[in-house]
Amino acid sequence: MTPDPLNRLVAQLAKLPGIGEKTAQRLAFHILRAPGEYAAELSQAIREVKEKVHLCTRCFSLTDTELCGFCRDSKRDERTLCVVETFADLMALERTREFKGRYHVLHGVLSPLDGVGPEQLRIKELLERLGDGRVEELILATNPDVEGEATALYLTRLLKPMGLRVSRIAQGLPMGGDLEYADQATLAKALSARREL
Amino acid sequence: MERFADEALVLSTVDYGEADRLVTLLTREHGKLTAFAAGARKSKRRFAGALEPYMRLRVQLVETRGSTVRLDSADIVAGYYTARAELSLIARALYAVELCRELTREHEPHPELFALLEDYLRRLDAKEAGPTSLLAFELAALAHAGLMPRFDACALCGGPPGERPRFDQSHGGAVCEACSGRAREAVVVPTELLSGLRALQEGVRQPLSPELRARARGVLNVFISHHLGRRLKSVDFMAQVGLD
Ligand SMILES: [Zn+2]
Ligand SMILES: [Zn+2]
Numbered sequence: 001m002t003p004d005p006l007n008r009l010v011a012q013l014a015k016l017p018g019i020g021e022k023t024a025q026r027l028a029f030h031i032l033r034a035p036g037e038y039a040a041e042l043s044q045a046i047r048e049v050k051e052k053v054h055l056c057t058r059c060f061s062l063t064d065t066e067l068c069g070f071c072r073d074s075k076r077d078e079r080t081l082c083v084v085e086t087f088a089d090l091m092a093l094e095r096t097r098e099f100k101g102r103y104h105v106l107h108g109v110l111s112p113l114d115g116v117g118p119e120q121l122r123i124k125e126l127l128e129r130l131g132d133g134r135v136e137e138l139i140l141a142t143n144p145d146v147e148g149e150a151t152a153l154y155l156t157r158l159l160k161p162m163g164l165r166v167s168r169i170a171q172g173l174p175m176g177g178d179l180e181y182a183d184q185a186t187l188a189k190a191l192s193a194r195r196e197l
Numbered sequence: 198m199e200r201f202a203d204e205a206l207v208l209s210t211v212d213y214g215e216a217d218r219l220v221t222l223l224t225r226e227h228g229k230l231t232a233f234a235a236g237a238r239k240s241k242r243r244f245a246g247a248l249e250p251y252m253r254l255r256v257q258l259v260e261t262r263g264s265t266v267r268l269d270s271a272d273i274v275a276g277y278y279t280a281r282a283e284l285s286l287i288a289r290a291l292y293a294v295e296l297c298r299e300l301t302r303e304h305e306p307h308p309e310l311f312a313l314l315e316d317y318l319r320r321l322d323a324k325e326a327g328p329t330s331l332l333a334f335e336l337a338a339l340a341h342a343g344l345m346p347r348f349d350a351c352a353l354c355g356g357p358p359g360e361r362p363r364f365d366q367s368h369g370g371a372v373c374e375a376c377s378g379r380a381r382e383a384v385v386v387p388t389e390l391l392s393g394l395r396a397l398q399e400g401v402r403q404p405l406s407p408e409l410r411a412r413a414r415g416v417l418n419v420f421i422s423h424h425l426g427r428r429l430k431s432v433d434f435m436a437q438v439g440l441d
Contacts, residue, residue, distance in 0.1 A: 018215045112291045112434035113209050113250065119437075146249050146281060146291070153284040154438055184273040185246025192278065 006032065058129060060105040060122045062087050070103055077101045079136040083126065083155065085109050085143060093141060101139075104129070109147040110154055118154065126155075130162065137165040144171045144189070199260045203227055204274065206314055207252045208298040212238060220248050220268060221298055222256065225311045229301040232258060232268040247271040251280070251290045251318055264303060277322040285440045286321055289331050292431040293317055296335060299425050300342040310341045328441045329404045332413050333397040339421070340398070346370045346420050348395040353379055362391055364416050366423040386412065410441055 002010075006028055014024035031039055055061070056068035063069065070076060070090075080101030084090050090103050106121045118124075129135075138159055142148035152168055159166050172190035173182055182190070205222040208229070213219045218237035222230050237244045247254055248271065257269040280286040297314050301307055317334045320326040326334075339345060347370030351358055358371040363383035365372045371391055372380040390412050393405050405413060414432075422428040435441060 110434070110438075112288060112431040113295055115430040115433060117434055117437040146251075146287060149281055150284060150287045153282075153287070157284065183245035183247070185249075185252075185276060188273075188276055188278060189246075 055105075059103050060107060060125065061090055061103055075100075078134050080139065081130075081135045081137070082139040082141050084141050085148065085151075089141065089143075099139075101137075102135075106142075106151070109142055109151045111147050112150070121151075123155070123158075127158065130159075130164070135164065137167065139167050139169060141169045200257065200269070201227075201260075202255065202257050204311070205230075205254045205256045205271075206294070206297075206311065206318070207248060207250050207254065208294045209250055210248050215239070218244075218248060219265075222254075223294075223297055223301065223307070223311055223314060224256070224258075225308055226306060227258075227304065228306045229298065229303050230258065231265050231303065232256070233261070233265050234268040234271075237268075244268070244271050246276075247273050251277055251294050253277070253315065253318070275319070275322075277318050279324065280318065280322040284438060285328075286324075288431065288435045288438065288440050289326070289328075290318060290321055292331065292429065292435060293321075293334055293338075295429050295431045296338055296421070299427075299429060300338060300344075307341060310338060313337055313341065327404060328410055329397070330402070331441070332394070332405070332410065332417065333400075333402070335417055335421075336394065336398050344420075344424050345398070346394075346416075348391040348398065351376055358388070358391055360388065362386055362388060364391075364420075366416075366420045369420075386416065390416065407441075414441055 009028045009031065010021070010024045013019055013027050014021050019027070031042065052064045053062050056063045056071055058067055058071045061068045061070060077100050081104055082093060082099055082101055083104045083106060084093065085106055085108060087105055090105060093099050104122070104126050106123065108116060108121050110116060110118065110121070140152040140155055142151045156166050170193060171186070172193060173179070173186060179187070203224040203226050205224045208221040208223055210218050210220045213233070216236055216239040218234045220232045220234050222232055224230055234244055234248055237248055252273060253275040255272040255274050259267040259269055261267055277290070280290050293314060297310060301310065313334065317326060317330070320330065350356065350371065351373035352365065352368040352370040353372055353376040356373055359373045361374045363372040363374070363377050363380060364370065364386045365380040365383035367382055368380055372383050377383050387409070390409055393409050394413055396403055418428065418432055
């Protein structure tokens with residue numbers, strides 16, 4: 001008979017993505033054996049992430065202040081705005097250390113087969129923040145699948161008439177890759193998006 | 198477990214757990230199948246780019262104990278990349294695949310429907326299929342599924358639809374003025390709408406005016422949702438983005 005509190009912890013951990021019953025048990029025993037502060041800090045961290053982290057009121061990335069760090073950082077170029085599907089995509093772009101502009105997180109993509117339309121995304125908010133005329137260029141960095149493409153095309157239709165420069169991130173072969181092993185769709189895209197030298 | 202090859206059009210996909218994906222395929226010989234694509238989300242290499250709606254594939258499938266099949270490999274035969282570069286073409290292609298998905302049941306062969314969808318996607322990709330072609334495709338797809346709205350005669354008395362015809366989805370088509378008392382849901386439609394839709398059913402490729410297309414869209418929407426028991430989701434999308 002395992003004690004109820006332990007069972008409850010295992011059950012909660014097992015709800016996490018990628019965590020099965022066995023792993024949940026191992027994690028629960030680890031927490032049980034660890035020094036008391038660890039459990040206290042873990043539970044506090046979990047509580048605070050729910051209580052304090054919310055969406056930035058301007059770009060809808062995650063923050064624990066009203067405006068996020070990307071929106072507050074005066075060194076970032078406010079003339080260039082990169083539009084992404086999710087916060088995870090934003091973090092991936094940040095890891096490149098190449099992009100110095102600001103972001104806008106849509107929180108999803110247009111998904112006709114799932115009934116997700118423009119109203120369910122942060123598109124209205126995007127258009128509102130463009131109203132101050134500071135942004136000059138938009139980079140559409142939605143995923144290169146049919147939904148990401150539909151979203152980028154829909155946004156282009158809205159943004160172009162506003163006199164903004166709109167670009168789409170390129171698609172093609174991975175760096176250091178090998179043509180021989182590239183998949184058909186990527187290679188086809190790389191061919192059609194070739195550039196003149 | 199038997200292994201077989203077939204041609205397939207991807208109707209839709211849904212993520213399954215952390216790493217896998219369930220893919221609904223319309224195959225040429227085996228009808229609609231739900232295929233389990235192991236590792237499709239994690240490993241970019243195995244099915245990369247192939248498991249997207251309206252991709253035409255050559256697939257290797259393996260039967261399993263349940264009704265689901267296992268997807269072993271997928272080779273892109275046609276990616277219809279042009280039809281992925283314009284919003285109106287994407288919207289029409291997705292509507293076409295959703296309609297085919299909803300009109301069919303699993304493991305029932307529909308070679309004609311496969312050929313119809315394949316031909317429609319090919320013409321869409323060649324920019325030969327405008328909004329009227331989508332209506333023609335719908336009528337043909339409905340006919341394959343045994344749902345053929347009647348536009349040439351009154352669905353109740355069999356007489357001519359007359360000067361002030363109605364359309365009634367529950368009676369399956371046109372209703373004349375004299376019979377309209379017995380068709381409570383019937384709506385008055387222009388005579389040109391009935392003749393236009395009739396011509397499309399007969400294979401005449403004559404573009405309809407935007408007004409007639411809008412009326413035809415309305416009539417087909419109520420007809421399809423009446424027979425399927427639900428509205429197609431991509432039809433709302435077309436309305437939301439202002440396309441047909
Ligand atoms: Zn922000
Ligand atoms: Zn009648």
